Amino acid sequence: MSGGIINPLGFAHVRLTVTDIRRSKAFYQRLFGRPPGSDFSDEIDDPTVHDDPWRTYGGCSFTFHGVTLGLRPVASADDRFDADRVGLDHLTLRVGSVDDLYEAARRLDDAGIPRGEISDLPPFGLVILSVQDPDDINLELAAPRTDT
Known part of the structure; x- marks a missing residue:
């Protein structure tokens, strides 16, 4: 440990609060x-699920590469x-390459899901693509920036 109170290895999970679990799922x-x-x-629709953490309050979760994204319908x-209230500003999901961002943009377009432009952010070493989820939570897809 390097002087901090904890030395985290990364994120285990993030859970987003949603308004409509069926739509978000x-x-x-x-x-x-x-x-x-x-x-x-x-x-x-079972009233007992809303108070049951073992049934994730009626939610669901997606796990990939050891990280879980949960949806909590409360x-x-x-x-x-x-994004201007206390709590989450946005959630960034890492992808493997800038080419993966362009492929994601194409697939979002094919699916009719609105998205932002692919943006190069040199000071952060990232290239990003933004998309809004059904509750207007900003998701960024981010790839490591490669210098040409």
Whole structure:
């Protein structure tokens, strides 16, 4: 340990609060091209699931490369994400290369999912592509910048 209180190895999981689990699950399933690994969303109409952490409150989760992205359906239907409030500003998902970003952009276009432009961010050593999830949470796809 190098003087800090903890020495984290990375993130184990992130869980996003969503308004409509069916809609959010469908979006992320389409984005990732696979079903969730853990899924209690079919129990969302059971009133006991909302208080049950073992059934992830009626949510689901996607795991890839040792990191889990969970969806927790506890927000009211009229709530919307606000990056200017305390908590999450955005979530960045790493991809392997800038070519992967261009391929993701093509696939998002083919799927009719609105997206931002691919942006080169030299000071951060990244190239990014932004997309909004159904609750307007900003997802960035990021690749390491390669100098040509």
